[in-house]
Amino acid sequence: MPAKTSARPPTRPAVVAVARRRALHGWGYAAPTALLVVGLFVLPVLLVGQMSLSDWPLLSGNQGLNAPQNYVDALTHRFFWDSVVFTLKYTVIATVLLIGLGLGLALLVQESSRWSAVLRTSILVPSALGLASASLLFYALYSPQVGPLSPLLQRLGLADGPVSFLGSPDSALWSTVFLVVWRFAGFYMLLLMVGLQGIPHEVIEAARMDGANRWQSFAHVTLPLLRPSLALCTVLCVTGSLLAFDQFYILTKGGPDNSTLTVVQLIYNVAFQGQNDLGIAAALSIVVLVVLVVVNVAQMRAMRAGQED
Amino acid sequence: MTTTALPAAPARPQARRRPRAPRSRLAGVALRTPYWVLTGGLALVFVFPLIWAGVASVAPQPGSSQVDGWGLGNYATLMEYQAGLPQYLLNSTLVSGMTVLFTLVASVLGGYAFSRFKFPGRNVLFLLTLAILMVPYATLLIPLYVMLNAIGLQNTLVGLALVLTVFQLPFATFMMRISFDAVPRELDEAALVDGCSSFRALRTVLLPAVKPGVITVGLFAFLAAWNDFVAPLILISDSTKVPLPLAVANLRAQVMGIVDYGATEAGVVVMALPCVVLFLLLQRHYVRGFMSGALKG
Numbered sequence: 354m355p356a357k358t359s360a361r362p363p364t365r366p367a368v369v370a371v372a373r374r375r376a377l378h379g380w381g382y383a384a385p386t387a388l389l390v391v392g393l394f395v396l397p398v399l400l401v402g403q404m405s406l407s408d409w410p411l412l413s414g415n416q417g418l419n420a421p422q423n424y425v426d427a428l429t430h431r432f433f434w435d436s437v438v439f440t441l442k443y444t445v446i447a448t449v450l451l452i453g454l455g456l457g458l459a460l461l462v463q464e465s466s467r468w469s470a471v472l473r474t475s476i477l478v479p480s481a482l483g484l485a486s487a488s489l490l491f492y493a494l495y496s497p498q499v500g501p502l503s504p505l506l507q508r509l510g511l512a513d514g515p516v517s518f519l520g521s522p523d524s525a526l527w528s529t530v531f532l533v534v535w536r537f538a539g540f541y542m543l544l545l546m547v548g549l550q551g552i553p554h555e556v557i558e559a560a561r562m563d564g565a566n567r568w569q570s571f572a573h574v575t576l577p578l579l580r581p582s583l584a585l586c587t588v589l590c591v592t593g594s595l596l597a598f599d600q601f602y603i604l605t606k607g608g609p610d611n612s613t614l615t616v617v618q619l620i621y622n623v624a625f626q627g628q629n630d631l632g633i634a635a636a637l638s639i640v641v642l643v644v645l646v647v648v649n650v651a652q653m654r655a656m657r658a659g660q661e662d
Numbered sequence: 663m664t665t666t667a668l669p670a671a672p673a674r675p676q677a678r679r680r681p682r683a684p685r686s687r688l689a690g691v692a693l694r695t696p697y698w699v700l701t702g703g704l705a706l707v708f709v710f711p712l713i714w715a716g717v718a719s720v721a722p723q724p725g726s727s728q729v730d731g732w733g734l735g736n737y738a739t740l741m742e743y744q745a746g747l748p749q750y751l752l753n754s755t756l757v758s759g760m761t762v763l764f765t766l767v768a769s770v771l772g773g774y775a776f777s778r779f780k781f782p783g784r785n786v787l788f789l790l791t792l793a794i795l796m797v798p799y800a801t802l803l804i805p806l807y808v809m810l811n812a813i814g815l816q817n818t819l820v821g822l823a824l825v826l827t828v829f830q831l832p833f834a835t836f837m838m839r840i841s842f843d844a845v846p847r848e849l850d851e852a853a854l855v856d857g858c859s860s861f862r863a864l865r866t867v868l869l870p871a872v873k874p875g876v877i878t879v880g881l882f883a884f885l886a887a888w889n890d891f892v893a894p895l896i897l898i899s900d901s902t903k904v905p906l907p908l909a910v911a912n913l914r915a916q917v918m919g920i921v922d923y924g925a926t927e928a929g930v931v932v933m934a935l936p937c938v939v940l941f942l943l944l945q946r947h948y949v950r951g952f953m954s955g956a957l958k959g
Contacts, residue, residue, distance in 0.1 A: 372780075378860050379779025383787060386772035386835060389764075390790050393806065393828040398797060400805035414808075461701065468701065474945070475705040478712065481941035481948070483889020485907040486933040489926055490715050492914065499723050499923040501714060535711065543952045596798050599891050603911055617800045624804055625896065631804055638801040645798060 404635035411629035423636035430633070432611055436619045443526065443615065444594035450534055452586050455541025456579075459549055460571075462542070477539035484536060488603035491532040495519055495604075522612035525605045529613065532600055537593075541586050548582025549575070584656040591652070592645060616641055712934065719927040726924025736924035740932070743913055743925065745902040747932070753819060754888055754905040760823035761887035762880050765830045769879055770872075772831075773838025774864050778850065788835070795832045802828075803896045810897060817900050825897065826887045834879045837951070841875030842868065878947045885937060906933050 380387075405423050408416035427433060458476060462469045479487065495518035497503045506512040518528040552575060560570040598617040601607060607614035607622070614622075616637070624634035720732050728735035741747045775781070776788055806825055807816070815821030845868060853863040869876075891907045898904050901912065910929030914921050941948055 375779055375860075376781040379775045379781035379784065382771040382775035382779065383781070383784070384771075385768040386775075386791060386831065387787055389768055389824070389828050389831060390787065390794070393809075393824060394794050394797070394802070395790065397802050397805035397809060400809065401801055404805060404808070458704070461704075472701050472705050474942075475708045477945075477948075478938060478941060479708060481885065481937040482712075482934050483885075483891065483907060483937070485891035485911065486889060486930055486937075489907075489910055489914065490711055490930045490934070493718065493923045493926050493930070494711055494714065496921070496923055498725060498921075499718065535708065539708075540952065543949065547953050596800065598800070602891075602895075617798070620800050620804075621896075631808070634804055638798070638804055641798055642801045646796060649796065 401635045401638055404632055405639045407632055409630070409632035409635065411624065411631055419632070423632040424640075426630075426633045427636040427640060430619070430623070430637075432614055432619055433637075435611065436614045436616050439612070439614060440595060440597065440616045443530070443597060444591055446526075446530055447533055447594045447597075448587060448590040450530065451537055451541050451590050452583065454534060454538050455545050455586065456583075458538060458542040459545035463546065463549060473539075473542075476542055479536050480539040482536065484599040485603060487536045488532060488600045491528070491535075492519075492604055495528055519605055520609060522609060525609065525613050529600050529604050532604070533597075537590075541590070544586055544589075545579070545582055548579050551582075552578045581656070584652065588649060588652050588656075591648060595641075595645060595648070712938070715927050715930050715934070719924065719931045723924050725920060726922055728924050736922075736928035737932075739922065739925040740913075740928045744909070749902060750904065750906045750909040751932070753903060754907075757819050757823050757826065757894075757905050758884050758887040760820065761826045761830065762883045764823060764827040765834050765883040766876060766880055768827065768831060769834035769838040770864075770869070770876065772835050773842050773872075773875075774868065776835070776839045777842030778847075778860075788839075791835050792832050794828060799829070799892055803893060807896055817898055817903060819903060822894055822897050822905075823887070825893050826890055827883075829893075830879075830883045830886060833882060833951075837875055837879050838872065841872040845871045874947065874950070877944065878951045881940060881944050881947055882951050885940070888936065889933070 404415075406418055406420040408419040408422070410416065462473045462476070482490075494500045494502060497515035497517055500518075502518070503512070503516040506516050507514070517524070519525045556578070557570055557574055560574045565573065596617050597615045598621065601613050601615050601618055602621070605613045607618050620634050620637045620641070622628065623637060624631050719736050720728065720734060722728050722730045722732065726736055727739045737747075772791075776784060803825075810816045810818075810821045810825075815824070849871065850863045850867050853867045854860065858866070888905075889907060890905075891911070894905050894908045898908070901909075904912070906929070910926060910933065913929065914926050
């Protein structure tokens, strides 16, 4: 740029002064982010640590340190281990289904035809909905009174009477899984499509030239190259499922008989429903936080180890 | 859709490759039929619940205010439910509007700072911002509930919007930083040498260049705030101040034993409509948001 060359050469002190002014400006622009991050993220994380070590009833606030009582109470809570087992079960089911289906759909709609675009859009529209709205929608859809599914099953001869989708532990779990798959399949399809498009076409063509059939080139070429995308999807899906709340809160409230109580729902119940103990809830939150960090680090390790092969 | 998103993306250095035309050379009608049936069935499964919600909200149903004949009875129920639909819509609009505003101000200024300025603590702040992703919602909301109480922002829409903004920051800051990074430095350096202040360079030169990023960030912030359920559930105790998703969920729980499914469906339609319309209008920005999410991995 001509303007730039005419301004040169600056003296050294001038350069230092400019750099200092630039740094000051930089801080100025970063200030809103810094305020939000420190005030509403760093401080709360420190506070939740302190709360987990204190006697902290919902309504009367901090009653002083009582470590490690909250952690003892949290780990011996009568629903704690049940909720852990249920959350893990749900996470495995949701992750396997969502990633399997996401990959299948991504392969199906990969072609850039008009019909593929229509299908892609239909699969993606549910992911624009909020999880709470989607859950309320399915709450009515599953209802034996107004929902269309119960009469449909009866007409098909698959059920004798009105079907209560949310009435038994197993059907409540699978009904919730179906809602989650409906809501999130498009999201994972999209992430995996991006991964598929990142695979150079020449590689697959080369495999074909070498005599690989469709399945062989998929299993031995596409799938290994898709590994980073699959790993990302797994991390997102596992993290999200371990923290499941909205869908269960709205569809089952943890019922029937606390059979669909997730860990986050337990935290919410301990803090704001009945027990009203923020200290124990904070201890549970710290446990969840530690588990999540460990899971994320382990998954990223595994991902990296896989890439080095 | 994805292919239309690609040329407009400034932030994607990745190699782009259009999917080729159908590979099968034998693609006769007979062979395509199973494909049509499968894909048609799939499209139906995904769209059916949405269509059903729309139809059910105006259809006659036992136990709703639309017992016989078609009409807007369920919407009328919703209009008069507790504080009334207009109040809940206003709450949702205010919270979403403030969240979008706060998110855009913080992420545009922050993205500019991270992309163009060197200052001590820059990398620490950026990593801290991304670290918000690692901390579960539930872990933060409990201390935030206590903190907002302490500073008098409990039970306020401003407090709620600030909290929602924090959860938007990792994506928004990341997105704006890569948007600014994609704009050639010569552009704003020339303006600075010509005597522009750094703020004026941002406003007049850079902002138009990163507009697609701004739209993506704004869209995601709006959808997240409009749809959020947990934060208001914990932070808002006054039933006249709750946003729409919480109000509709409460409506379902309120009437002991009997659920007004009609009004619930009407509520779902009111909540979903703006999201679906925005999605269809801004599809490529929506897709790009997902893709930059993929890039960070």
